[in-house]
Amino acid sequence: MKIGKNHSISRFFHLLVGFVFIAPQGIISAAFAQEDATSFGAKMVESLGLFLYPFILLILGGLALIIYNGIAIRKKAFVKDEVIEPILAEVGRLNIEGARELCDQYKMPATTVLKAGLDRIQDDELDTDSIEKGLEESASVELSKPYTWINMLNTIGSISPMIGLLGTVTGMIGAFNVLTDQGMGGDSSKQMAGDISSALWTTAAGLITAIPTLIAYFIYKTKFGNIAAEINRVAGEMVFTLVRGARNPEAFAEQEEVYAEEEVGTVPPMDPGLPPAGPEALPPPGVPPS
16 A cells, blocks of 8 residues: 555545534535425434434544545555565565565555564574564554454444434433423424424434444455455465475475476477487388387
8 A cells, every 4th residue: 555545545534524523514504405394304404403413423424434444445455466476485585685675665564464574583593483473463453453444334333323312212201291291282292293203313313324334334344354364364375485495495496497497488308218209200101110
């Protein structure tokens, strides 16, 4: 992931959140500028009262998090095969410094994790337990940062129904207070019905806010879990490559020679005991083959 792109995404997110907190009234006026008293949105705004403001903040916060996670939670932003393969090749040749330089050159969570494992190699001493410990520690740190933004979707999805429930309880208390003070009939019945309506509208607003954010949370959580599994696989492959290269360093050299021959198109020498290829290898007509 490039640093400039991270800064632009973070700047956009912070500006959106700041705009939500600075001018909620302007957002409300722009969203419901049309004076249609019978519309669903107008009825909800009229019934929610003071509970409208926290729901506006939660909806916009959830929308911003959905957009941000959709941009940030991508496999290419965490691990790239074209970056990992040269690093593993250097590790197989036991060129630890070269592998570290490649990790520094390509900044992303996967290379940071691999570099943490490579840094545990000191004085050409290969301690696999220490290397694996370094990989695990770095992976937990690198993967906890982006998951914080995913978990905030779960927070919004959990808080929204609670606020809706609070509005429901408040509305029902108001309805029963009207019933206790004024009894049934006349204006008291209309006021009590209005309190009950407000109670139900807050419940609906809480569910409308919570359902999309929870769906997005589970989608991004599953996607992030697959990315974390891929980083762990790359870390395990690095340890395996390092151990195999230390035990049999000639294996990688032979493998590189085979690859070089395939690229150049070199044909392996033929066995001198075999007949030459081509028409001259065939016997004359009528002469049985030897």
